Amino acid sequence: MFDDGEAQQVLRALVGKFGKSGTEQPAVAELEATARRLAEAFEFDVDIESIVLQAREQISHRMGEGVSLLGPDAAHDPKWLSHRSIEWKYSDSYLEFLRQDGWSPRIADTLGGVTRRLVGYLQDPDVEGSWDRRGLVIGHVQSGKTANYLGLVARAADAGYKFIVVVAGIHNNLRRQTQERVDEGFVGEVSDPARKEKLKAQTGTSKIGVGLVDPDHRRPVSLTSTADDFKKAVATSLRSGLEDWSKPVIVVIKKNRSTLKALNDWLVDFNRDPGQKQIANIPMLFIDDEADNASINTNKPELKPTTTNRLIRNLLGLFRKSCYVGYTATPFANIFINPEAYDEESRKDLFPEHFIHCLDAPDNYFGAERLFLDDNSKARHIKAISDCEDIIPLKHAKTHEFSELPKSLKEAIRSFLLVRAIRTARGQQKKHCSMLINVSRFVDVQREVDRQVTEYLEELRNAILACAGMPEEIADRNPHLAAIRSTFETLKFNEARIDWKEVLTFLPDASRSVVTAVVNSKSPDGLNYAEFSDRGEALNVIAIGGLSLSRGLTIEGLTISYMYRNTKMYDTLLQMGRWFGYRPGYEDLCRVWLAPDSIGWYTHISEASEELRDRIKEMNRVNATPRTFGLMVESHPDSLTVTAMNKMRAAETRTVSVSYDGKLVETYVLSRAEKPHEENRALFERLHSLLVDEHADQLVRGGERPASRVWRGVPADVVNDFLADFRVHAHSAERLMSARKYLSLIKERFPVWDIAFVSLANAGGKSDSTRFGEFHMVHQSRSAGTSEDKLKEIEGGLFVTNNQRVAGTGDESAGLNSEEMDAAMKVAASRDREKWTDRDTRHVSVRGAPLLMLHLIDLENPLVESDENKLLKGAPAIGLSFPATGDFSTVEYVLNQVMIKQLESEQFDAADEEDDYDRDDAAIDSGEAA
Incomplete structure (x- = not known):
């Protein structure tokens, strides 16, 4: 078996040589020859064919820069970047880190261009006076939104933004994961004390990511860590305010009212000058990740805004110079914010009046369009669940009991062991490999699923270890091994350039390495990918959960997904699709089990989402602005809703003739x-x-x-x-x-x-x-x-x-x-x-x-x-x-306020009977041409 670490070194060198922007796609023979020379120079024994295959994939990938809708604003100079000389230290380090982390150089370069454009949409932090900017960035589920806003954070810090707030979802595990990404891509050092000690013992340093890329990296001040959210007492104990630090200050916080209040209080008590209403000299950037979740004001217009929405608006109002940028893959709730909404205490709402930018996904993105709108891909990757309702119904109590797993779930577990074995055979043994099981929102039911999955895994493991080395005719008599082989053939893993005999050689190690983890609010340490990466190992895990697996959280190396849930909202369903993302070198192995209704729903939502993106692109071509951009989202003819009803108070469902x-x-x-x-x-x-x-x-x-x-x-x-x-x-x-x-x-x-x-x-x-x-x-x-x-x-x-x-x-x-x-x-x-x-x-x-x-x-x-x-x-x-x-034929759409006003204003003058439009009545009467 080849060494994955050695293979990755050769791969990085190969991509670095041929993957620069503007270079032509090299011939396979040229790649092979170069890879062999590199392997010989390093004295590595590696799989040249596999390396060349991965290199061609990385080198060939492209990503567009997306499209923007910009609001005219006399106080904002759109060319302010060109008027200043900025040293892009943080940004350059971040982009180099992405390249070294395996990103296609072309895609990393494009991301750099996109983030430069986005920081241009912000205000020049050196501009005096009072200003605020509001924007929205729309991505795809699991498509790299975090990578994008980390690039924006780095550029904003280079440009002079002094205080950066990243609000990362409503769950602890998502905040922790985001903090890890910020540590890696911006701070440059591990923030968790326990992990820091272990890493120092293993490598001699606690630096990670950009801290390793640039030896002279100027580490920002971070007031949060992977272990701790923002705490006012901790920030106060530092006895320093924002103006006391020469370096940018960043906090990564949970979207939680108590945390937001603590941050607001600290800013008021220790950073605002006495007698002043606002903090005057600190340009602030507020990144709202999952901006459609919890940030939206769901109260009726006549009531005060909801607490989280109000606290975000209050925090923005504390600064004379502030920029708010929301990020989401499901912008349905955001486009229904009333652009005229205003509250005396909280001031204007979070409508993205200054810019909306729609990100392009790279061409290697494994997303909804490819999974549900491509018939061939759909047939290969999507499997219908027909046997779960009698065991774990869509509607069940938190005390629900069941004595066995559905046969379809057992098939999915067998397929996960096969995938782990095949990926090992491909030289990916040090790459994380995960399976998702989402069948209940109740913790007790999740724990019972975990118990039974663990039991079944043990049965499979015992059968593999006992029989995998036996002659084929004897091994096939074991019912568990026979079932694994049947799954191998039925799910067409035998088309993955590997035969059953070779799979058998890797199954024992695969079965030993797999663990289970319940992921919910009561089990915060279930998916510790970083600790395994620090040791140069892969985490092979079956993650079992509900709400915590339904939004934002990245499940690394996700190959097998089993979801049997009954949510009926576009945004929630899309966010549950943790299987979307990037699957370099193993996309062909991914499988998703869903209820038949869910398959149909995802197909409809994929079409509606693509139509929304097309609408944004079309409005970009005609230079529409966010305030003049009428948006409508096609309704589902049966039971789905676009988003939660209380997020659509300013929206209307209308039958629109097409x-x-x-x-x-x-x-x-x-x-x-x-x-x-x-x-x-x-x-x-x-x-x-x-x-x-x-x-x-x-x-x-x-x-x-x-x-x-x-x-x-x-x-x-x-x-x-x-x-x-x-x-x-x-x-x-x-x-x-x-x-x-x-x-x-x-x-x-x-x-x-x-x-x-x-x-x-x-x-x-x-x-x-x-x-x-x-x-x-x-x-x-x-x-x-x-x-x-x-x-x-x-x-x-x-x-x-x-x-x-x-x-x-x-x-x-x-x-x-x-x-x-x-x-x-x-x-x-x-x-x-x-x-x-x-x-x-x-x-x-x-x-x-x-x-x-x-x-x-x-x-x-x-x-x-x-x-x-x-x-x-x-x-x-x-x-x-x-x-x-x-x-x-007609189609029902849900319309935002801008579109409603546009339709209501479609009143024009009646036809002018004196204007004949080339009419020649004599010609018409005679039937002759005019």
């Missing part, structure tokens, strides 16, 4: 800025080239716009890709996003679209045009209004017309053949024309497919009578014309 049956959706608000129009014209040109190159035989003429270019029968994906890149004004973004959702709903019924580049006949070449290849697309003139009060401006954009229309009357006929035009005339003859003066729908009824119309608009100011009256020239706009099918 049907555009027979409707025309247009981008009738145009930006004043020229850049979006330049980008959209380039997008028009790319689409035109694609259609010319790949769909030449589908080009047609016809209808009342014979000068237009029309392609018929184009795949719907072409339209969807175009819409994903088309830039719209923020006012049109919600409408376009809903239309894209509807497009996905009707894709099966309408797999192809028509696409029209709408152009008028250019008599005498008098009208402006734009050239795409050999095609001259004539601009369409539109008015911005007909009177001064109708010359409307919205957030820097202009209405195309006072009745919000882009297409002319004949535009939707583009590309129709003579038979279709005759049919349209018969439709027109059968209707009362007075009922369709604002839009001619006769062509929609005969086309039989959706139509994408592309327009170039010359926007004119009707109040200026001269050739200089054009507000915009050649501004791209689009229209989506959906056929009438009679189908009408």
Whole structure:
């Protein structure tokens, strides 16, 4: 068996050589040759194939920088970082620590860029006066949020923030785990006295993480440790206030009212000048981890805020210079905070008015989308529980008794032993390996599960030790060993590049190493990964718990998960998914057992979460701000709720139509800025080239716009890709996003679209045009209004017309053949024309497919009578014309206050009957083209 420590040294050297940002992916042969040279130089006997496989994985990984919504604030200079010379000592040490800890160099570099961007969203700590900033960072469950905010902490300390508060969940074990991460990534030294002594005895130093990376590391002042939360008496005994320390001061506290009160009291008593309401000269950064949990004010608006929410707001109010940044993977409760909420004592609520940043997960993230929205992955990794209800029901009392474990749980335990053995065979014997069992919130039931799991483990262990070395035909007669072999084959572990005979050689050590641990509020020391790491060993543990395993806590090396719980809230269910995260070198071995209902729920929540992220990305493209960003989360049609009802007091559930049956959706608000129009014209040109190159035989003429270019029968994906890149004004973004959702709903019924580049006949070449290849697309003139009060401006954009229309009357006929035009005339003859003066729908009824119309608009100011009256020239706009099918589908959404106000304000002027939009009544009456 190869030595894992030696293999890791070779791996780090290999990744360090080839993994830098900007370098090309090296060939396998080059990696193998370099790995062999390194192994020979170190005189190591290592598994070259395994090292190269892991190196390729690390080198190839990427991570995007995410997207942000920024609130305009005159008091904040967004470029303040560029005006100062900052030595990034803490930050550079932290990023180097990540690289040495096995992070892909590219991902570490990207994280450095993201945290630099985030610290820029904070205020310059050197700015005088009184200011506060409020922001929210949205990540994925177990995706590296802690790593991100540690990077932000390091950058903020470098920039001059003097006091940093990290609030780490509501449980002791989560606070302790976060303190360990802070010690490692920022402080640089072990804070637990017992562990410090052991580590000094083993290695000669108590330094860890960044303390080992940089010998000259300037250790911050930490007023908390892994052993102790913040205590006012301890802080007071130091006889120093925040201004007395030259180094940054950090505290890692539990989100608990008594702790928050103690910290508030210490700040008031020992740091605030007598007679002053605020601490004047100490810039403060407040990191609220799991910001959707306990921080939210769940009281009714007419009541005082809840205690925890009030204490957080009070603490922020104690500083003249403060920044609040919430971190969460489940932002549903945060987006429902009323942005106008205010209390005289506690001041404004925690709405992230200044910025919302949505983190990208690295491409090796093992998350909800991969597990529940990818059918192949879902079939491999997800297993349905069908036999637990009769033994440990979803609803049971704290005194519930049972005499045996469900067969599915026994199968999961067997699979865990197999995974430990296979990972050892892969050279990962020194990597932590864990299993999660979450079937009850009651401590007594958890203890009984632990007792029976321990008994079953002992039975398996005895069978393995007794029979693993025997001939195969004899070993298979043992029922326990036969069951393990059956699990190996049934769960397809035999596809993991290892055969049963090899597994048998590693099973004895695997079975000896596995222990169990009950993890709840009464057993704080269950998962002591750090102590095992200090000894260079792996903790192989089956963690049994409830609430403590349901949020925030990282279960290292998690491979097997067994959860049978009945919570019905999006955020709680996602947070219970401790199996999300990173599984380098063993993702193929992970398995998750869930109740059938839970599998369906996770699928729905994954889709709703992705839609929420898409909404943020779309609003980023149109430069929306947190205060103008209307958010809505799709409701579950049956029994799930988005979050706890008392967290949604400012939210409303409404049925929102996603049907555009027979409707025309247009981008009738145009930006004043020229850049979006330049980008959209380039997008028009790319689409035109694609259609010319790949769909030449589908080009047609016809209808009342014979000068237009029309392609018929184009795949719907072409339209969807175009819409994903088309830039719209923020006012049109919600409408376009809903239309894209509807497009996905009707894709099966309408797999192809028509696409029209709408152009008028250019008599005498008098009208402006734009050239795409050999095609001259004539601009369409539109008015911005007909009177001064109708010359409307919205957030820097202009209405195309006072009745919000882009297409002319004949535009939707583009590309129709003579038979279709005759049919349209018969439709027109059968209707009362007075009922369709604002839009001619006769062509929609005969086309039989959706139509994408592309327009170039010359926007004119009707109040200026001269050739200089054009507000915009050649501004791209689009229209989506959906056929009438009679189908009408709706979706229930939960809306935040911003979205509610947006929907309620969708009141525009009635159609102006004098504006005919290229209408030629004589042509319509005769059936001829205008």
